[in-house]
Amino acid sequence: MKRTRISLHAATILLIGGLSNSVCAAEVDFTISNKSVYGGLTVTPDSSKVNLAAGYLYHTDNRNSYHIDVHAQGQTVLGNLPTTAGIGFRGMGYKEGDIDGYGIGIGGYGDVNIPEVPGLSAVASFHYAPTILSFSDAENMKWFDAAISYRVIQNADVQLGYRYVKVAIDDAKDRLADSGLFLGLRMNF
Numbered sequence: 001m002k003r004t005r006i007s008l009h010a011a012t013i014l015l016i017g018g019l020s021n022s023v024c025a026a027e028v029d030f031t032i033s034n035k036s037v038y039g040g041l042t043v044t045p046d047s048s049k050v051n052l053a054a055g056y057l058y059h060t061d062n063r064n065s066y067h068i069d070v071h072a073q074g075q076t077v078l079g080n081l082p083t084t085a086g087i088g089f090r091g092m093g094y095k096e097g098d099i100d101g102y103g104i105g106i107g108g109y110g111d112v113n114i115p116e117v118p119g120l121s122a123v124a125s126f127h128y129a130p131t132i133l134s135f136s137d138a139e140n141m142k143w144f145d146a147a148i149s150y151r152v153i154q155n156a157d158v159q160l161g162y163r164y165v166k167v168a169i170d171d172a173k174d175r176l177a178d179s180g181l182f183l184g185l186r187m188n189f
Contacts, residue, residue: 001032003131004097007058012113012182014039015084016185023150024187025043025048025189026041026042026043026044026189027039027041027044027159027187027188028041028042028186028189029041029055029184029186029188029189030044030184030185030186031159031163031182031183031184031185032182032183032184033061033163033178033179033181033182033183034043034045034180035059035061035178035180036057036058036059036060036126036163036167036178036180036182037043037057037058037078038055038057038058038163038182038184039056039058040053040054040055040056040057041053041054041055041101042069042152044073048073049073049074049130050070050072050073051069051070051071051072051073051088051179052069052070052087053067053068053069053071054066054067054068054069055067055069057115057127057163057165057177057178058175059178060098061096062097062188063095063096063175063177064093064095064096064179065092065093065094065143065160065165065173065177065178066092066093066094067090067091067092067093067105067143068090068091068094069088069089069090069091069129069163070088070089071086071088071089071108071109072087072088072089072152073085073086074086074088076188078110078112079114081112081114081115082112082115083110083111083113083114084108084110084111084171085108085110085111086108086109086110087108088106088107088108088125089103089104089105089106089188090104090105090106090107090127090129090143091103091104092104092105092127092129092141092143094138094141094167094175094177096175096177099137099175100136100137100138101134101135101138101139101141101167101174102134102136102138103129103133103134103135103137103138103140103141104129104133105127105128105129105133105141105143105181106127106128106129106133107125107127107128107143107188108121108126108127108175109123109124109125110124110125110126111123111149114139117151118151119152119157120149120151120154121148121149121150121157122146122147122148122149123145123146123147123148123159124144124146124147125142125143125144125145125146125163126142126144126145126164127142127143127144128140128142129142130140131139134168136172137169138167138168138169138170139168139169139170140168141167141168141169141185142162142164142166143165144163145161145163146161146162146166147159147160147162147182147184148160148161149186153187154184155187155188156166156186157185157186157187157188157189158183158184158185159182159183159184159185160182160183160184161181161182161184161185162180162181163178163179163180163182164178164179165177165178165179166179
């Protein structure tokens with residue numbers, strides 16, 4: 001009897017889709033740099049007080065990083081700028097050859113709109129998994145993204161940003177999963 005295998009990444013996306021039966025908003029992210037490509041899916045249920053996301057990052061040096069996020073989300077003001085912010089957890093994973101690591105990162109994100117330039121916003125997120133919340137070969141994990149985003153049409157933004165993903169490995173050299181500038185596209189449904 002032949003068994004069908006579903007990858008962890010596909011299962012994650014199916015899980016998020018299944019958890020959010022009453023999705024009122026979905027966002028698909030795609031970024032590319034000279035050495036890496038990233039794809040992500042974010043869903044926000046009708047309550048809009050929670051934000052669920054999953055993403056996968058592939059680096060040309062055969063480094064694979066992925067995450068599953070759960071954040072409490074709300075509207076706030078940073079200075080006089082309208083901001084969507086989230087605080088919560090990011091389950092992170094890393095795989096390179098026979099090295100793998102996992103962690104539960106604590107952190108959040110912010111999306112700050114610039115009213116003086118309609119469609120322009122600054123987006124950033126940071127998550128850190130300390131030693132106590134890192135497992136397998138990982139000693140700790142960090143994932144940082146920042147970008148300037150511009151809405152070109154009603155449901156699509158283009159982005160220019162920077163990403164830094166680092167994994168400290170037990171008794172070995174730290175792994176820089178990704179670091180550098182990227183171009184991106186964010187689509188809202």
